[in-house]
Amino acid sequence: MSASVAHLDELDRLPTAWGGVWRPVRRRFDVGAFGVNAWTADEAGDHVIERHGEAEGPEELYVVLAGRATFTLGDETVDAPAGSLVFVPPGTRREAVAAEARTTLLAVGATAGETFEPSPWEEWALADGLRRSGRIAEGRAHLAETIERYPDLWQPSYNAACFDSIAGDTDAALEHLRIAVDRAGDDARRAAREDPDFDPIRNDERFKEMIA
Amino acid sequence: MSEQQWKVARLDELEARGRTVPVREHLGIQAFGINAFTPSDDGTLINEHDEAGSGQQELYVVMDGTATFEVDGETFDAPAGSLVFVEPGSKRKATGEGTILALGGTPGQAYQGLSWGDAWQHHSESLEAYGEQRYADALDAVKRGLEKDPDPPGLHFNYACFASLAGEVDDDLFEHLRVSVDGFPPFRQQAQQDSDLDAVRDDPRFAEAIR
Numbered sequence: 001m002s003a004s005v006a007h008l009d010e011l012d013r014l015p016t017a018w019g020g021v022w023r024p025v026r027r028r029f030d031v032g033a034f035g036v037n038a039w040t041a042d043e044a045g046d047h048v049i050e051r052h053g054e055a056e057g058p059e060e061l062y063v064v065l066a067g068r069a070t071f072t073l074g075d076e077t078v079d080a081p082a083g084s085l086v087f088v089p090p091g092t093r094r095e096a097v098a099a100e101a102r103t104t105l106l107a108v109g110a111t112a113g114e115t116f117e118p119s120p121w122e123e124w125a126l127a128d129g130l131r132r133s134g135r136i137a138e139g140r141a142h143l144a145e146t147i148e149r150y151p152d153l154w155q156p157s158y159n160a161a162c163f164d165s166i167a168g169d170t171d172a173a174l175e176h177l178r179i180a181v182d183r184a185g186d187d188a189r190r191a192a193r194e195d196p197d198f199d200p201i202r203n204d205e206r207f208k209e210m211i212a
Numbered sequence: 213m214s215e216q217q218w219k220v221a222r223l224d225e226l227e228a229r230g231r232t233v234p235v236r237e238h239l240g241i242q243a244f245g246i247n248a249f250t251p252s253d254d255g256t257l258i259n260e261h262d263e264a265g266s267g268q269q270e271l272y273v274v275m276d277g278t279a280t281f282e283v284d285g286e287t288f289d290a291p292a293g294s295l296v297f298v299e300p301g302s303k304r305k306a307t308g309e310g311t312i313l314a315l316g317g318t319p320g321q322a323y324q325g326l327s328w329g330d331a332w333q334h335h336s337e338s339l340e341a342y343g344e345q346r347y348a349d350a351l352d353a354v355k356r357g358l359e360k361d362p363d364p365p366g367l368h369f370n371y372a373c374f375a376s377l378a379g380e381v382d383d384d385l386f387e388h389l390r391v392s393v394d395g396f397p398p399f400r401q402q403a404q405q406d407s408d409l410d411a412v413r414d415d416p417r418f419a420e421a422i423r
Contacts, residue, residue, distance in 0.1 A: 034243070083275065
């Protein structure tokens with residue numbers, strides 16, 4: 001059949017650090033023309049869209065498919081029951097919190113006037129989500145591929161350091177984090193300072209020095 | 213910094229044009245295509261068509277109700293919450309009840325939206341006739357649309373397509389094709405690929421019109 005079909009309930013569930021569950025749609029169908037993902041918050045009060053800015057770049061449309069979400073857009077709060085469309089141009093800070101259990105949104109995004117390219121963000125988000133759902137070997141394998149595919153980006157090495165830290169492999173964690181810090185500088189240091197994934201190695205002097 | 217403002221709307225409260233809810237135009241979206249469809253009297257949700265000409269991938273989201281899709285001759289049910297992804301070359305249609313959200317864009321191309329101006333009603337009518345292979349009726353609807361609003365490049369392009377399919381091959385056809393390409397350059401490539409224009413592609417006036 002030349003159509004690909006999936007019900008929302010059948011989409012993968014990949015947990016995130018900030019509480020929402022990523023349900024990959026673009027990857028599932030290999031959509032090449034725009035970004036599209038579903039996000040679920042299982043409990044009321046959980047974030048369903050992480051607070052972020054999209055300072056430049058994509059326009060985003062959020063479609064509330066199930067439940068109810070409370071959006072914060074800039075300084076304003078908006079109640080968005082199922083059937084709501086929330087369109088956010090670049091430059092607006094936004095976040096959404098589930099007002100009901102099992103709230104699911106579809107997020108569609110692309111940049112006006114530009115050819116769409118899938119974001120490499122998906123790759124380390126996938127590795128991270130696999131780890132958080134206990135599929136550690138699979139996550140590690142995916143991260144290794146991602147590091148090879150994007151040798152200039154810092155995030156894959158940073159995420160590899162998270163895997164190592166959680167697994168108790170301090171030396172490997174420091175080695176990966178070193179690569180991330182060399183490439184990204186303060187962005188990586190700042191992230192590592194606040195990231196609970198590094199709690200197991202936080203007291204190591206080498207770690208302290210690296211994030212200072 | 214963008215001058216656009218965020219916007220919030222309820223799908224069931226947006227003003228429809230016939231059975232089409234022009235979501236993209238309502239919200240001012242420029243980066244991808246999005247419309248919603250409700251059923252016609254005979255239960256058509258998505259008119260039969262393919263996107264081979266535009267190269268557009270489409271993702272259909274069944275918002276409520278239940279749709280029955282037919283894609284390249286295969287039929288399947290898609291209850292609310294279903295996502296149906298269709299590649300450009302596939303012939304597709306959907307019937308049933310409820311609302312379908314249709315997202316679209318062409319890989320490798322920045323999205324460019326078409327607007328149908330005051331002629332949207334005639335445009336909708338023409339697509340319905342086209343989906344039922346009533347090409348002369350489709351052409352008539354486009355002609356009436358152009359009387360109402362002579363500007364939308366999409367109407368001029370569809371004039372050429374429907375005239376080609378209806379066997380009405382004359383100078384007017386090529387003139388409309390020329391105007392469509394002037395107003396919306398992606399039609400140049402689409403004209404070379406769209407099977408609706410197969411009957412006129414070897415005519416010397418065709419190459420002239422899309423120059």
